[in-house]
Amino acid sequence: MGKRLKEATEALAMAWTPPPPGSYLTPPKIPFELHVANREKLLKSIRSHLSDSSRPLQGFVLLQGGDEKNRYCTDHTELFRQESYFAYLFGVREPGFYGAIDIASGNSILFAPRLPAEYAVWLGEIKSLSHFKERYMVSMIYYTDEIAQVLCDQYGGSGKPLLFLLHGLNTDSDNFSKPAEFQGIEKFETDLTTLHPILTECRVLKSDLELALIQFANDISSEAHIEVMRKTRVHMKEYQLESMFLHHTYMYGGCRHCSYTCICATGGNGAVLHYGHAAAPNERILEDGDMALLDMGAEYHFYGSDITCSFPVNGKFTSDQALIYNAVLEAHNAVISSMKPGVNWIDMHKLAEKTILESLKKGSILVGDVDDMMAERLGAVFMPHGLGHFMGIDTHDPGGFLKNLQGMERPKEPGLKSLRTIRDLKEGMVITVEPGCYFIDALLTPALESSNTSKFFNHETIGRFKSFGGVRIESDLHVTANGCKNMTKCPRETWEIEAVMSGAPWPLDNTSTNSAIGKG
Numbered sequence: 001m002g003k004r005l006k007e008a009t010e011a012l013a014m015a016w017t018p019p020p021p022g023s024y025l026t027p028p029k030i031p032f033e034l035h036v037a038n039r040e041k042l043l044k045s046i047r048s049h050l051s052d053s054s055r056p057l058q059g060f061v062l063l064q065g066g067d068e069k070n071r072y073c074t075d076h077t078e079l080f081r082q083e084s085y086f087a088y089l090f091g092v093r094e095p096g097f098y099g100a101i102d103i104a105s106g107n108s109i110l111f112a113p114r115l116p117a118e119y120a121v122w123l124g125e126i127k128s129l130s131h132f133k134e135r136y137m138v139s140m141i142y143y144t145d146e147i148a149q150v151l152c153d154q155y156g157g158s159g160k161p162l163l164f165l166l167h168g169l170n171t172d173s174d175n176f177s178k179p180a181e182f183q184g185i186e187k188f189e190t191d192l193t194t195l196h197p198i199l200t201e202c203r204v205l206k207s208d209l210e211l212a213l214i215q216f217a218n219d220i221s222s223e224a225h226i227e228v229m230r231k232t233r234v235h236m237k238e239y240q241l242e243s244m245f246l247h248h249t250y251m252y253g254g255c256r257h258c259s260y261t262c263i264c265a266t267g268g269n270g271a272v273l274h275y276g277h278a279a280a281p282n283e284r285i286l287e288d289g290d291m292a293l294l295d296m297g298a299e300y301h302f303y304g305s306d307i308t309c310s311f312p313v314n315g316k317f318t319s320d321q322a323l324i325y326n327a328v329l330e331a332h333n334a335v336i337s338s339m340k341p342g343v344n345w346i347d348m349h350k351l352a353e354k355t356i357l358e359s360l361k362k363g364s365i366l367v368g369d370v371d372d373m374m375a376e377r378l379g380a381v382f383m384p385h386g387l388g389h390f391m392g393i394d395t396h397d398p399g400g401f402l403k404n405l406q407g408m409e410r411p412k413e414p415g416l417k418s419l420r421t422i423r424d425l426k427e428g429m430v431i432t433v434e435p436g437c438y439f440i441d442a443l444l445t446p447a448l449e450s451s452n453t454s455k456f457f458n459h460e461t462i463g464r465f466k467s468f469g470g471v472r473i474e475s476d477l478h479v480t481a482n483g484c485k486n487m488t489k490c491p492r493e494t495w496e497i498e499a500v501m502s503g504a505p506w507p508l509d510n511t512s513t514n515s516a517i518g519k520g
Contacts, residue, residue: 353415
C-alpha cells in the first residue's frame with residue numbers, strides 16, 4: 001500500500017504543471033545616468049539662456065528636496081515621495097537633501113542631512129557620504145549644514161555668489177514651487193525668475209532613459225488592468241478592484257507608489273470625473289449591467305503611467321454600452337492616428353469631441369448638424385475635461401502653459417478651458433489621450449433646458465442613459481519623429497475585452513481571436 005501510494009504521488013508530481021507566473025515582467029535596474037543626463041540638459045539650457053541675455057556663466061542652481069511629514073500632530077510619518085523637480089535632477093529617494101549645480105564648472109553637489117546617532121537604532125544604517133556620491137553619481141557630497149560655506153568656497157566670481165532658485169507657477173494646481181531655504185542664504189544673491197521656466201521646459205521632452213522607465217510603468221500597469229478585468233465579478237466592491245491593481249503593480253513591479261489616487265468607478269459613479277477621493281472612496285457594490293471606469297497608473301522610480309480602461313462588469317457589452325464605448329474608442333483612435341510633431345493639441349481635442357458627437361448622432365442620442373453642435377460647445381457637455389496632459393515624473397507633468405511661449409493664453413470656452421496644454425506637439429513629448437463620454441446631471445440638465453442646445457437632443461433616448469455613468473479610454477503616447485507610439489498595452493476593442501474577461505490570453509492568439517469573432 002505504501003509503495004503504491006508513493007508511486008502514485010511521484011506520478012502526480014511528474015504530471016503536475018506549475019501555474020504561469022503572475023507576471024512576465026521584471027523591474028528594470030534604475031539607471032542613475034538618467035539624472036546625470038537631466039542635469040547636463042539643464043546646464044546646457046541655462047548657459048544658453050545666460051549667454052543670450054549677456055549674463056556671466058556663473059552661479060549655482062540650488063534646489064531643496066522634500067521633507068518627511070507627520071500626520072497632523074501625531075508621530076506617524078507618512079510615506080515620503082521626493083519633490084518632482086529634485087527627483088528629475090538628482091534621483092534621490094531620501095528626504096532632507098539639497099542639490100546644486102555649478103554653472104561655471106558643471107559640477108553637481110549633493111547635501112545630505114546630518115543624521116543623529118539614534119537614527120541607526122530606529123531607522124537603520126547611517127549611510128556614508130561616499131555612498132550617496134557613488135549612488136547618485138554627483139561630483140561632490142557634503143552635509144546640509146555646510147551649504148553656505150561650500151558654495152562660497154566653490155564660487156569663482158566677484159561679489160556675492162548668485163543662486164538660481166526654483167520659483168514658479170504650476171498651471172495645473174495654481175500652486176508655486178518652493179525656493180530653497182537654508183541657514184546663511186543672506187550671504188548670496190538670489191534669482192527667482194530664471195530657473196523655473198527653463199527647468200520646466202527640460203522636463204517636457206523625454207530622453208530614451210526616461211522613456212524606458214515610463215514604458216515599464218505602462219507595462220506593469222497595463223498588465224495589472226488586465227488582471228483586474230479578468231477577476232472582476234458582479235457583487236464585488238469597487239475597492240477590491242483597486243486592491244487587485246495595487247497588489248499586482250507592487251508585487252510584480254516593485255511600484256510602491258501610484259501616480260495618483262485610483263479611480264474605480266462603476267455604474268453612475270463613472271460620471272464623477274475624479275471619483276475615488278476620501279468622500280467617495282471606491283466603495284460601491286458592483287451590479288449586473290454596470291460599466292466600470294478604472295483610471296489607475298503605477299509609478300516606478302518617480303516616472304508614472306496614467307491608464308483608463310472601461311468595461312462591463314459582467315464581461316458582456318450591451319448595445320447601449322457598446323454604443324457609448326465605441327464612440328469614445330473611435331475618438332481615441334482618431335486622435336492617435338492624427339498625432340505627429342506640429343499638430344496642435346486644441347485641434348486634437350476638437351477632433352475627439354466631433355468624433356464622439358457624430359457617434360452619438362448615429363446612435364440616435366443626438367439630432368441635427370454636428371458642426372452646429374460644435375459651435376454651441378455641446379461636446380463639453382459630454383466631455384468636460386481636456387483631452388490629455390503631459391506625463392512623466394508627475395501625472396500632470398508641467399510645461400503645458402509657459403509664459404515665454406506666444407499664444408499661451410488658456411481658452412475660456414467650455415471644455416477647452418479645461419485643457420492642460422494647448423501646445424503644438426514635439427518629438428519626445430509624452431502625453432495622454434483620454435477622451436470620454438459621460439452623462440453628468442449637472443451638465444445635461446442645463447443643456448436640455450437651454451434653447452441653444454435642447455434642440456440637439458433626442459429627448460426620448462437621452463433618458464435611457466441617465467444613470468449610465470460614463471466611459472473613458474486613456475493611453476499614454478510618445479510623440480515620435482513621424483507620428484506617435486502607444487505605450488499602453490491594454491485590450492481596447494469590445495471583442496478583445498470580452499475575450500480577455502472570459503479567460504483568453506493577452507495579447508490574443510489566433511485561436512482566441514477566431515473564437516471571439518465567431519461569438520460576435
